[in-house]
Amino acid sequence: MNGAAYLSIIRPVNSIVAGLAGILATIIATSSVPAEFIWIFLIILAVTGAGNVINDYYDREIDAINQPARPIPSGKITSGHALIYAVFLFFFGNGIAILFTPISIASIAVINSILLWLYAAFLKTTPLIGNISVSYLASSIFLFGGAINGISGIVSVLPIAGATFGVMLARELIKDCEDIPGDKEHGARTFPLLYGIRATLLLAFASTCIGVIMSLFLFYRWGTSYLVAIVLIDMIILYGALRGLSANSSEEIIRTKSSKIIKAGMFASLLVFLLSAVLL
Numbered sequence: 001m002n003g004a005a006y007l008s009i010i011r012p013v014n015s016i017v018a019g020l021a022g023i024l025a026t027i028i029a030t031s032s033v034p035a036e037f038i039w040i041f042l043i044i045l046a047v048t049g050a051g052n053v054i055n056d057y058y059d060r061e062i063d064a065i066n067q068p069a070r071p072i073p074s075g076k077i078t079s080g081h082a083l084i085y086a087v088f089l090f091f092f093g094n095g096i097a098i099l100f101t102p103i104s105i106a107s108i109a110v111i112n113s114i115l116l117w118l119y120a121a122f123l124k125t126t127p128l129i130g131n132i133s134v135s136y137l138a139s140s141i142f143l144f145g146g147a148i149n150g151i152s153g154i155v156s157v158l159p160i161a162g163a164t165f166g167v168m169l170a171r172e173l174i175k176d177c178e179d180i181p182g183d184k185e186h187g188a189r190t191f192p193l194l195y196g197i198r199a200t201l202l203l204a205f206a207s208t209c210i211g212v213i214m215s216l217f218l219f220y221r222w223g224t225s226y227l228v229a230i231v232l233i234d235m236i237i238l239y240g241a242l243r244g245l246s247a248n249s250s251e252e253i254i255r256t257k258s259s260k261i262i263k264a265g266m267f268a269s270l271l272v273f274l275l276s277a278v279l280l
Contacts, residue, residue: 005076006085009056010049018141019045021270025145028160028277029153036148039100043109044141046093051116051137053086058120066182090117104147112137112144125188127195131172139165159217160273166211167266170204170241174259177201180250197253201244208241208262215269222280229272237265 019041026034056063056072057079064073071077077085090113097109115123115133123130139161146157176183176190177197183190192200212234219227240261247253 002071002076005071009053009071009077009082009085010089011052012049015045015048015052017267017270018048018138020274021141022145024270024274024277025142025157025160026148026153027145028142028273029146029149029156031277034148036101036105039096040105040145040148043093043097043101043105044144046089046096047109047113047116050086050089050093050113051120053082053089054117055120055124057082057086058124062179062182062185062188065185066179102148104150105144108140108144108147112140125183125190127189127191131169131176131191134172135165135169138168159214162214162217163211163269164266166207166209166214167237167262168211170208170211171259171262171266173200173204173207174241174244174253174262177244177247177253178250178259197248197250201247201253205241205245208237212238218273218276222276226272226276226280229276230269233265233269233272236268237262240265 022040022044023033023037026037026040056070060070060072060079060082063070068074072079072082094106094109094113097106101109115137119130119133119137123133142157142161142164143154146153146155149156173191177192177200179190180192180197183193191203215230215234216227218230240258243256243261244253244258247256247258253259
């Protein structure tokens, strides 16, 4: 058994950051650190990891072209074992949600688990709908954390969820542009394959702008210090999206490092949200 491969396939950094984002959402919604935070972290970690595994399972042929070093195409994990691993992680995460958290949180966990599987199996190759699905899943982490405080908690994290949705949608569209060779080889119907790179990158930039605007709404809650910090991060995210606009091919969009810059900006924004929730 290749333990490193089983760790790698869940994309541990992304999964841990997702779990921490859920805790952040509970802090913002309740202005405290509720006792359930450990369950929220474990649920999001497990379900996010399961989603990454099932995504790699269905993408194994495309990844053999686009990302041959991934655990399944490289032979470090068999596709059958990956499927079993994904099912285990889904049951583990949802089991914790059902047993130890309110029905509002458990419901989101179950719905998101179903959507993650549907996304990997069917929706990912559906133009734009697949991108919207995964962007919702990313932003719903904040709804998940806010749900611990009911409707008012969900409302309190809507600006962050909206900002995450907009920027995540932009990054997903840019990644589709990067993956054109493998997607074309396997007959995928992604947005850039149907409508072209230029239209896709323009849509990604527009979505980035919407996300940036949403991030500014929390000024009413955290004041000038937050505004200054988030504007600096927003400039990094906008820079990443602008760099992508110059590309005319998948090779060029990869060279711009647009998606990586946006990802770095997203991680930095989480830090700003956390510090603001704790200090302001």
